[in-house]
Amino acid sequence: xxxxxxxILRVNLTTGxxxxxxxxxxxxxxxLGGRGLAGRMLAEEIPAGIDPLGxxxxxxFATGPLTGSAAxxxxxxxxxxKSPLNNVIASSNSGGFWGAELKFAGYDMVVVEGKAxxxxxxxxxxxxxxxxxxxxxxxxxxxxxxxxxxAEVGDNRARVLNIGxxxxxxxxxxxxxxxxxxxxxxxGVGAVMGSKNLKAIVVRGSGKVEAANPxxxxxxxxxxxxxxxxxxxxxxGLPAYGTAILVNIINENGIYPTxxxxxxxxxxxxxxxxxxxxEKYLKKKDPCFRCPIACGRYCEVDGEEGGGPEYETIWAFGxxxxxxxxxxxxxxxxxxxxxxxxxxSAGATIAxxxxxxxxxxxxxxxxxxxxLVWGSGEAIIEWTRxxxxxxxxxxxxxxxxxxxxxxYGAPELSMTVKKLELPxxxxxxxxxxxxxxxxxxRGGCHVRGYLISPEILGSPQALDRFAxxxxxxxxxxxxxxxxxxxxxxxxxxxxxxxGAQDYADLYNAATGESLTAEELLxxxxxxxxxxxxxxxxxxxxxxxxTLPRRLLAEPMPEGPTKxxxxxxxxxxxxxxxxxxxxxxxxxxxxxxxxxxx
Amino acid sequence: xxxxVKLFATLRTGRFxxxxxxxxxxxxxxxxxxxxxxPREELALILINGRSAEPDSELSDGDTLSLFPPVGGx
Numbered sequence: 040x041x042x043x044x045x046x047i048l049r050v051n052l053t054t055g056x057x058x059x060x061x062x063x064x065x066x067x068x069x070x071l072g073g074r075g076l077a078g079r080m081l082a083e084e085i086p087a088g089i090d091p092l093g094x095x096x097x098x099x100f101a102t103g104p105l106t107g108s109a110a111x112x113x114x115x116x117x118x119x120x121k122s123p124l125n126n127v128i129a130s131s132n133s134g135g136f137w138g139a140e141l142k143f144a145g146y147d148m149v150v151v152e153g154k155a156x157x158x159x160x161x162x163x164x165x166x167x168x169x170x171x172x173x174x175x176x177x178x179x180x181x182x183x184x185x186x187x188x189x190a191e192v193g194d195n196r197a198r199v200l201n202i203g204x205x206x207x208x209x210x211x212x213x214x215x216x217x218x219x220x221x222x223x224x225x226x227g228v229g230a231v232m233g234s235k236n237l238k239a240i241v242v243r244g245s246g247k248v249e250a251a252n253p254x255x256x257x258x259x260x261x262x263x264x265x266x267x268x269x270x271x272x273x274x275x276g277l278p279a280y281g282t283a284i285l286v287n288i289i290n291e292n293g294i295y296p297t298x299x300x301x302x303x304x305x306x307x308x309x310x311x312x313x314x315x316x317x318e319k320y321l322k323k324k325d326p327c328f329r330c331p332i333a334c335g336r337y338c339e340v341d342g343e344e345g346g347g348p349e350y351e352t353i354w355a356f357g358x359x360x361x362x363x364x365x366x367x368x369x370x371x372x373x374x375x376x377x378x379x380x381x382x383x384s385a386g387a388t389i390a391x392x393x394x395x396x397x398x399x400x401x402x403x404x405x406x407x408x409x410x411l412v413w414g415s416g417e418a419i420i421e422w423t424r425x426x427x428x429x430x431x432x433x434x435x436x437x438x439x440x441x442x443x444x445x446x447y448g449a450p451e452l453s454m455t456v457k458k459l460e461l462p463x464x465x466x467x468x469x470x471x472x473x474x475x476x477x478x479x480x481r482g483g484c485h486v487r488g489y490l491i492s493p494e495i496l497g498s499p500q501a502l503d504r505f506a507x508x509x510x511x512x513x514x515x516x517x518x519x520x521x522x523x524x525x526x527x528x529x530x531x532x533x534x535x536x537x538g539a540q541d542y543a544d545l546y547n548a549a550t551g552e553s554l555t556a557e558e559l560l561x562x563x564x565x566x567x568x569x570x571x572x573x574x575x576x577x578x579x580x581x582x583x584x585t586l587p588r589r590l591l592a593e594p595m596p597e598g599p600t601k602x603x604x605x606x607x608x609x610x611x612x613x614x615x616x617x618x619x620x621x622x623x624x625x626x627x628x629x630x631x632x633x634x635x636x
Numbered sequence: 637x638x639x640x641v642k643l644f645a646t647l648r649t650g651r652f653x654x655x656x657x658x659x660x661x662x663x664x665x666x667x668x669x670x671x672x673x674x675p676r677e678e679l680a681l682i683l684i685n686g687r688s689a690e691p692d693s694e695l696s697d698g699d700t701l702s703l704f705p706p707v708g709g710x
Contacts, residue, residue: 270706271680271705271706272706272707272708272709273708275646275705275706276645276646276705276706276707276708276709277708277709279645279646280645280707281709282709282710283709284645284707284708284709285707285708285709285710287644287645287704288644288681288704288707291642291683291686291702292683292686293686309653313645314644314645314648334709350709350710351710485710486710489710491710492708496681496706496707496708497680497681498706498708501688503688504688531710532708532709532710535708598686599683599685599686599687600686
């Protein structure tokens with residue numbers, strides 16, 4: 040088994056039962072770990088149609104085989120559950136140190152079932168596992184929760200995963216936080232914890248993660264580290280500026296969504312760029328476990344300190360809300376971390392609210408807080424706070440953009456795919472990336488096949504961003520490779536310098552297996568199709584593989600992408616064909632058989 | 637001819653953020669990079685008026701040239 044702990048921890052909060060079970064080894068060979076293995080187990084263990092916020096939903100906190108090992112960036116884990124935002128299979132990725140610590144404690148994953156009668160937290164210290172009362176932590180913000188829990192367990196080196204007030208209030212865009220600033224952000228996974236009355240999981244482990252072939256592993260992790268350090272993106276750009284280095288390049292291409300995707304060029308880009316952040320507010324870098332890249336930021340503004348902000352966050356509260364005041368954006372990010380809210384969805388939902396207000400659909404008299412006008416720094420901070428506590432009009436915002444716009448009879452103003460808020464790239468100027476948005480299994484997501492890499496950043500090769508030819512195949516390969524990376528437990532940013540063969544080398548030396556790069560990619564395809572089949576069972580169909588009408592029908596009004604719409608219907612049939620899906624987007628019997636599904 | 641040259645990330649170090657500069661007709665992107673002492677390996681992404689371009693692309697009067705080192709994220 041090599042780097043696998045070989046053990047799963049299963050906790051039932053209804054009965055109070057705590058049990059361990061062996062890692063299903065054969066299934067792990069097919070689905071690797073993390074997103075893949077937990078996704079398969081979720082699909083097998085919960086029946087279709089259950090209430091995601093009911094006790095019958097389960098939530099998996101799953102590491103990958105490389106998590107906690109000597110692999111560079113090997114600190115990632117996944118939160119897998121049925122999403123309360125959109126009923127799809129949710130798999131939210133996070134870094135930090137919690138995932139590695141879980142491995143050190145001797146577990147590949149924790150599965151939480153049922154619902155506790157009162158708020159609880161789970162304490163794991165190697166073989167000791169306890170369900171403990173958490174009533175006194177309920178209502179606390181993230182940092183206060185972490186401080187109080189560390190004091191209670193009397194161990195400053197324990198690692199804390201928790202929800203904030205947003206998860207407790209069942210906000211459909213609540214995140215799971217860990218290590219204070221890191222977030223398994225998307226799809227409302229924090230609300231699933233809240234629905235189970237589970238405030239936190241505190242972990243401390245004393246074990247080690249050892250490779251099946253230690254000498255070979257030393258060699259291949261060393262080779263990977265060298266490539267990461269020598270690559271311009273992971274060796275220079277991300278360390279110096281963090282992910283916010285993207286603000287200017289995306290804006291210069293005219294695909295920086297501005298005022299809820301009404302425009303694609305933001306006049307405040309420079310003022311809110313990674314360069315400005317580094318010059319004025321960056322206090323230190325804040326790397327995750329065993330990460331040589333250290334893209335994580337730690338900033339200070341007006342005496343207020345905290346982790347982040349990331350590129351997507353700067354965009355969501357910045358350009359998308361028309362805000363060019365970086366201090367306000369940093370503060371809104373801090374509020375998200377304290378409340379346990381997904382920053383993309385929180386900012387994008389406020390942007391949708393601002394457009395509803397602009398069009399007179401939200402009336403001034405409805406608002407128990409600042410006016411929802413474009414560019415208001417006060418509005419993004421205060422409405423994020425009220426969203427986190429579900430206070431007044433903030434309770435409507437806590438439902439996310441899709442439900443908010445439906446409430447006001449304007450669903451077309453919600454910039455979402457499958458109810459998940461779109462991130463910071465307007466697909467009208469990136470055809471492959473738009474196809475990826477339409478087909479990502481969790482909805483409008485950029486990190487399930489990041490075609491911005493070839494279409495904008497020239498990596499691994501430059502593609503014409505407006506061209507259609509070849510894009511369906513690129514989308515499929517990127518989605519399959521990303522499924523592998525997410526399941527192995529390393530960071531997606533390693534894919535700037537590393538390719539499929541590098542991941543196969545790491546996996547083989549770590550586990551003692553001998554997969555080719557093609558076989559590993561086939562695991563990725565299996566993982567992706569398992570998720571697709573889950574969603575189809577929940578009632579999704581080809582009709583849901585689409586983009587907001589604005590992006591398909593309203594040409595970009597100005598800038599370098601002026602005049603373009605996204606040409607999804609010209610890409611989707613070829614994508615289905617390459618995937619081995621029929622015209623309704625359903626995997627054919629032959630494809631399912633070939634993948635063993 | 638007048639060209640607006642915009643530099644980003646590490647390319648700004650010891651240079652500038654954005655300037656309107658005068659060049660001879662027929663100047664290429666590589667020519668501008670040479671004049672600014674930007675080594676070839678640091679010049680990863682080139683945009684002329686927001687559209688992808690190459691080192692040997694010729695500039696026209698009034699163009700905006702944006703130059704980036706390797707960048708990425710997500």
